[in-house]
Amino acid sequence: MADDTPAGAEGVRISKLITERGLASRREADEWIEAGWVRVNGAPAVLGQRALPDVRIEIDPRARAQQARRVTVLLNKPLGYVSGQAEDGHEPASVLVLPKNRWPQDPTRLDFHTGHLRGLAPAGRLDIDSTGLLVMTQDGRIAKMLIGDETRVEKEYLVRVQHLRPDRLPDSDLQRLRHGLELDGKPLRPARVSWQNEDQLRFVLREGRKRQIRRMCELVGLKVVGLKRVRIGSVSLGALPVGQWRYLGENERF
Numbered sequence: 073m074a075d076d077t078p079a080g081a082e083g084v085r086i087s088k089l090i091t092e093r094g095l096a097s098r099r100e101a102d103e104w105i106e107a108g109w110v111r112v113n114g115a116p117a118v119l120g121q122r123a124l125p126d127v128r129i130e131i132d133p134r135a136r137a138q139q140a141r142r143v144t145v146l147l148n149k150p151l152g153y154v155s156g157q158a159e160d161g162h163e164p165a166s167v168l169v170l171p172k173n174r175w176p177q178d179p180t181r182l183d184f185h186t187g188h189l190r191g192l193a194p195a196g197r198l199d200i201d202s203t204g205l206l207v208m209t210q211d212g213r214i215a216k217m218l219i220g221d222e223t224r225v226e227k228e229y230l231v232r233v234q235h236l237r238p239d240r241l242p243d244s245d246l247q248r249l250r251h252g253l254e255l256d257g258k259p260l261r262p263a264r265v266s267w268q269n270e271d272q273l274r275f276v277l278r279e280g281r282k283r284q285i286r287r288m289c290e291l292v293g294l295k296v297v298g299l300k301r302v303r304i305g306s307v308s309l310g311a312l313p314v315g316q317w318r319y320l321g322e323n324e325r326f
Contacts, residue, residue: 082122083122083123083124083125083127084122084123084125085120085121085122086101086105086110086112086117086121086122086123086127086129087101087102087105087119088101089123089125089127089129090104090110090129090131093129095129095131096131096135099190100135100187102119103185103186103187104131104132104135105117105118105119105121106119106185106186107134107135107183107185107186108132109131109132109134109135110129110130110131110132110135111129111130111132112127112128112129112130113127113128114128114130117129134183142209142210142211143182143188143192143209143210143211143319143320144195144207144208144209144210144211144214144319144320145169145188145192145207145208145209145317145318145319145320146205146206146207146307146309146312146317146318146319146320147165147168147169147205147206147207147208147316147317148203148204148205148206148309148312148313148314148315148316148317149165149168149198149202149203149204149205149206150168150203150314150315151200151201151202151203152200153165153167153168153200154200155194155196155197155198155199155206156193156194156197162200165194165198165206165208166189166192166194166208168315168316168317169188169189169192169208169317171184173315173316173317174316174317174318175312175313175316175317175318177311177318178318178319179318179321180318180319180320180321180322182319188210190210191210192208192209192210193208193209193210193215194206194207194208195207195208195209195214195215195217195218195219196218196219196227196280196304197280198301199283199286199299201299202299202300202301203298203299203300203301203314204229204299204300204301204302204309205301205302205303205304205307205308205309205312206301207304207307207320207326209320214326217326218304218305218326219280223278223279223280224278225278225304225305225326226276226277226278226303226304226305227276227277227278227280227301227303227304227305228274228275228276228301228302228303228304229274229275229276229277229285229299229300229301229302230268230272230273230274230298230299230300230302231272231273231274231275231285231289231296231298231299231300232271232272232296232297232298232299233271233272233273233289233294233295233296233297234271234294234295234297235293235294236293236294236295237293241292241293241294245292245293246265246267246292248291248292249263249265249273249275249288249289249292250262250263250264250265251263253288253291253292255281255284255287255288256281260279260281260284260288261277261278261279263275263276263277263278264276273289285299286299304326305325305326306324306325306326307320307324307325307326
């Protein structure tokens with residue numbers, strides 16, 4: 073909201089002065105103040121503070137570095153959260169990206185501040201009843217790489233199943249899971265599918281149709297009772313606990 077307060081004895085808001093000097097957007101200015109990155113005449117600024125137009129304003133270099141950096145977050149999504157916008161009373165997974173939920177062993181040295189939440193969007197989805205690696209990013213290049221019909225990035229899942237038929241899944245149906253099925257009248261790309269144990273399969277896909285693995289399994293007489301994504305490209309879920317998140321490291325690539 074614009075601030076029309078005249079520059080009298082009371083002055084104008086510090087965030088407005090920062091914007092008028094071309095240092096940041098109004099929202100960024102408020103975020104910098106909240107993060108403790110703004111000093112006015114040598115003293116830390118506070119939100120809502122006013123000053124005269126010629127006041128000395130200093131910006132911490134970390135604010136500049138943060139302004140130029142777009143972050144990507146890796147979250148171990150729990151059950152019951154949707155990947156994107158809130159729907160049917162269920163919260164989006166993005167509400168978990170808070171300092172209190174950050175993995176204490178995050179190897180990156182990036183300081184969190186609220187600017188990291190602006191424009192943070194899921195690059196791909198996990199169903200509400202699925203868990204595991206969910207990527208959220210401010211970087212459109214990463215989003216384009218991971219989603220869409222042309223993506224070639226592998227996604228790996230551990231899938232716990234129940235047999236709906238009396239006998240174990242025949243090898244011919246396992247081969248159909250690997251290649252030969254179609255959804256919505258369109259053939260699926262080849263996949264790597266193998267048994268991990270008697271009731272768990274490992275899927276490696278290069279596409280992401282809606283509820284794809286669950287629908288594939290139904291076509292061969294299997295019911296999915298648990299689904300966890302453990303890898304996207306060369307980035308693994310690893311030891312990241314359920315409900316916690318970390319930043320994508322500078323040297324990590326999908």
